[in-house]
Amino acid sequence: MSEHLELQRLADLSDEELAEVYAPPAEPWFRVNFVSTADGAAQGSDGVTKSINNAPDKRVFDALRARADCLVVGAGTLRAEAYKVPRLPLVVVSRSAGVPPTLGDAPRGRILMATVASAGGLAAAREQLGEENVLVLGEDEVDLVELRTTLAERGWAEQLCEGGPALFADLLAAGVVDELCWTVVPTLTGGEALRMTRGAEVEVALRPVLLLEQDGTLLGRWLVERPD
Template identity: 55%
Template sequence: MRVLTGAAPNENITDADLAELYAPPAGRPWLRVGMVSTVDGSATGDDARTASINNAADHRVFSTLRGLADVIIVGAGTAKAEKYAPTDVPIVLVSRKAQVPEALQGAPAGSVYLATCSRSDGLPAAREILGDEHILELGSHRVDLPQLKATLAERGWMSQLCEGGPHLSRDMVFQGCVDEVAATTVPRLVAGAYPRTTEGAPINVPLELTMLLEDSGTLFGRWALGG
């Protein structure tokens, strides 16, 4: 892995170097969206999971991003499709319908939270599964994502990593929550009708490249959101 831009040249990047290169700024809430896609823009392969396009270099950066995070934010549908399990930091599921994937329903207390809507029909079941203290009611008909970011920061979770899916990533950007996109581009073409890293109504948000790494053709960019 080597630095292409945004940092001092380095041809032999250690795990400690990676953590320094991706470190979020201190003293303020920082929400980073992690993305991976093929050169032709697909966020998954033919199994509808990111695992089919990941490679060893991407796993290394993915582990670094998780290691720097105080909390992981993910859509409930993505958590289900990607077969999420409890991690070393809390997972916050985002679900307008208050759905908790089965694989996370038996997670240790405090390892899984749910951000949902006060009018969701699924709230009673979610409270039964996770406990009322792990339910974040943020908005009535849709999840208020800026309020989610602020609520997590109030709990001391300043470094926030959103792992998608595509609709949540788009909504995070649209609602002005995102400080940075960490985007991996793997050197593959897959064609097909697979999802993109963001999906939903059109948005037009400028990005500024702040760092670019390369490893055997895989590119890793840090992109700051412009004004």
């Protein structure tokens, strides 16, 4: 990718070209996708992202999912956003091992659980999802480095996370994230809405490598700078 950041019009890119500009530079690759308002709110007044999503964001959202081999999402976000069963494997990250209700009817193998040995819902998750689809990655805290490795060993090289903010902060603290895909919608909301990160304190340098624009919405790729 070019060292010079260039603004491009999203509308000028075909679907094939859009997929190409989001190609990862290495494998395995762990990217996180978020949308926020211009003043940093990662949710609307209704407490979910749907009220700040728009058409440009949806196009890139769909393109990233089309590229991905698997989707990683925290259980709280899955419940709050009422996720439906996606077309690609969905990895639920949960210390309690509770399967969100909207995913209860998923075909066997479509939903995986990344959890811990002390999880109260471990036995129920194994029965519902199948033991081979329940990843026990730690005693009391999910080992996120091991999660990335385990998913890559399953052949899932492009790993896409859609949050939420607490999981994103934990992933950054663990050094798992390679890239942030960030949409900024041209809206201000004020108030005390969640930011993209919450919880773990992190200081992570980012390098912008792509910036797209459509109707005032900015959509960028930011690579995590690794310390030497």
